[in-house]
Amino acid sequence: MNLVFGATTTRGKTRQATRLASGAFDNLPFTLKWAEFSSGDDALAAMLADRVDIQEAQPTALVVLAAAAATPWTTESSPVKVVGALRYGTPEGIQIVVPEGSPIRTVADLRGKKVAYSRGSSSQYFLVLALEKAGVTASDVTAVKMTMSDARAAFAAGSVDAIVAFDFNILPLFRQESLRVIARSADYDVPLYALITVRATLLEDPAYVEAIRIMLRRMSDVEGWVSANIDAASRLKQELDGVDPLDSEQIMRYGVSSVVPVSDELIASVVDQAKLFHAEGVIERLPDISVIFDRRYDLAS
Template structure:
């Protein structure tokens, strides 16, 4: 694992989705995802889109969040064994890449922030929202270097902002600029993964960086990056859990078991934040004190999707369509799992 030191944030490595992101052709993107999934053993029983030869749920996770703790503690395996399922895990550098894999059929379940599923649904991904974590607006921010002359979001006009395209912070930037009276088109954006954005931010290649925890907390602590704004009063910063339409229909009890495992881990994190930070530290290569700050800004819980949450997510979709960031309007309600009796 890459160690955290000085000016470098830990990189998550070239996962299947990261490789695919760097390839220009759709066919090559899909081929990269599939090849790596096969090499990792993720596609067992995938032929024909079915889990005929082995009953397995393939879960995509990111380097930080509830799912990586669920994997690390091994709690889910026991829950699913009773249902006749095993678990396969795959790591992704960010939400957009994880949902590319979901769309390609390489995973069955995962979680991301509020923006990635908008892009994925607009691209035709067969995703289904099955749960969410409560709002955590302090868990993402627009940062500037310690000595930057920029003091407010309005000062970003004509400046360059680094961010991961299609991630939660993409929506944060859109709404923060709107609140400040600055047109999105009046800001230059450069789309970089967190590790690459951190490097560009430190060498002065960009004026600001829109980023989420724990990278946000790490930059604030180690290089004294300063917030122009976090999500407070601007965006909710929800985390969502997804599966595919087919998997939701074929194995609803498995989806419920995974969500129950997520809830169990969330309750443990809330009750034991220091222990959770200590467990996260070797997984992400970030010191425990920084992770304690990041964890304090999250709401670790999982709840059923509500009409109010759907309405807020629809606002995200509408905003992206208005700006031409997605090619067509979408209805979030079309991708929400019906309530189970």
């Protein structure tokens, strides 16, 4: 039996390298194959085409995908299912930053400005949420969707006014120049997750149901390995993503997540994203995003 994992390089090459270095996926009772994608959107498209079986997807990407479906997804028809999540443990979460010398001092000051964020990411959700809280609509800013590496380059070049990203993605910029943080998700009490997503049809086969259970445990083992081997993970970050040794340890420490089961809190957080995106005009139709969740996996067992 084969299982294809859609691995994205949104956070660089180190994420996949730590999966392999941890040994967590050695000696599986099935064949695990890796398919690499430059973005989560591409990985989701591959999953819909039956070329990927399991991946870590951003809630934002799934909300947008469900909203764009030709026929509204139901519990029975949803092509993907969320079977667990990675809860980010970053202390600051997502930040909105501007150059220290910028006249932008509050989120409200972003009106009419260019703001960069990684497409299909939780950064997009936090930007829309922060704007809404400040009385600014998403259409009041020029949102520039790009990969995180391109967003950092655009920000450093001054072609965008602000950047929205996880603290571990922004950290290298703080060393290069003086920055001002105008908002952080930690102050908004926003839970941050990556959703462990599988092809829905796999859950009709008991053998795949068990394989996914094993994968959830092994994914948790990866996070445990990184936490216990920060030095080794830090060296991988330096070698593969060209990160300064002064930053790499903190980036890896910030990036450690916890694998958690589907819960009321998890579902509510994604439903809230869908409602906000609909209210702010990011999506035209409000999907019932709760239909994508599957509660069968108790990760403590």
